[in-house]
Amino acid sequence: xxxxxxxxxxxxxxxxxxxAAETIVKTETKEPVPITTRPSKKFYIGLVGGANVTTIxxxxxxxxxxxxxxxxxxKFSRGWSIEAGILSSRKYYYSDGEYLNNPKIYLPPNxxxxxxxxxxxxxxxxxxxxxxxxxxKAHNWFATAGISSFLMKQEDYAYDYYYTxx
Numbered sequence: 686x687x688x689x690x691x692x693x694x695x696x697x698x699x700x701x702x703x704x705a706a707e708t709i710v711k712t713e714t715k716e717p718v719p720i721t722t723r724p725s726k727k728f729y730i731g732l733v734g735g736a737n738v739t740t741i742x743x744x745x746x747x748x749x750x751x752x753x754x755x756x757x758x759x760k761f762s763r764g765w766s767i768e769a770g771i772l773s774s775r776k777y778y779y780s781d782g783e784y785l786n787n788p789k790i791y792l793p794p795n796x797x798x799x800x801x802x803x804x805x806x807x808x809x810x811x812x813x814x815x816x817x818x819x820x821x822k823a824h825n826w827f828a829t830a831g832i833s834s835f836l837m838k839q840e841d842y843a844y845d846y847y848y849t850x851x
Contacts, residue, residue, distance in 0.1 A: 730757045733770065741780040747802060748777035752809065766815045771808065774835070778803040782845070796848040805840035809833050 734753040738746050754772030761767065782798035792798070813831030 727760050728757070729760065730755065732756075733772065737774070737776060739776045739778055741778060742784055744781060744784075745779055746777075747779040748804070750774065750776040750804075754809070756811075758815070764817045766817070767813070768815055768829075768831075769810070769812050771810055774807045774809045776805050776807070778805075790844075792846075793848060795850070796846055798844050798846045800845040801842060803840065803842040806838045808836040808838060810836070 732754075733756050735751070737750045737752055739750060740746055752772045752774045754770055756768050756770035758766045758768035778801070780801045782800055785798050785801050790798075811831055811833040813829040815827055815829045817825055817827045819826035
């Protein structure tokens, strides 16, 4: 766009009161307004949800858990934001008995645990730093790093075991 392009100029038509035949046309050219690349700071809220997989020592995954909740964030510079939220989480666990080491479990003599399955329901409170990159019209990529607090609501465990009489 040049300085005298139609987007950057305007024309005013002024009619003199002294004579109807006398018309003055004045053209003003405006300088282009520079576009700033500094993003505006803004707050946002959203819904989150997804599947989660929990494994102990990279053993089999028996069931897939879920997370659902709300987040709130503040974008403080280009690509960077901080987010906090509250989520309802359900996690499922499985482990071979050889990895179970809990001295608080009462076991009768000559008993061996062969497997443990469990699930728990928790409230998760995450606080993360987020970086957005790879912007496209239909999508963008992001990376996050942060911490979470978990509040246990309910937990259930089922043990597979065998025992001998001798």
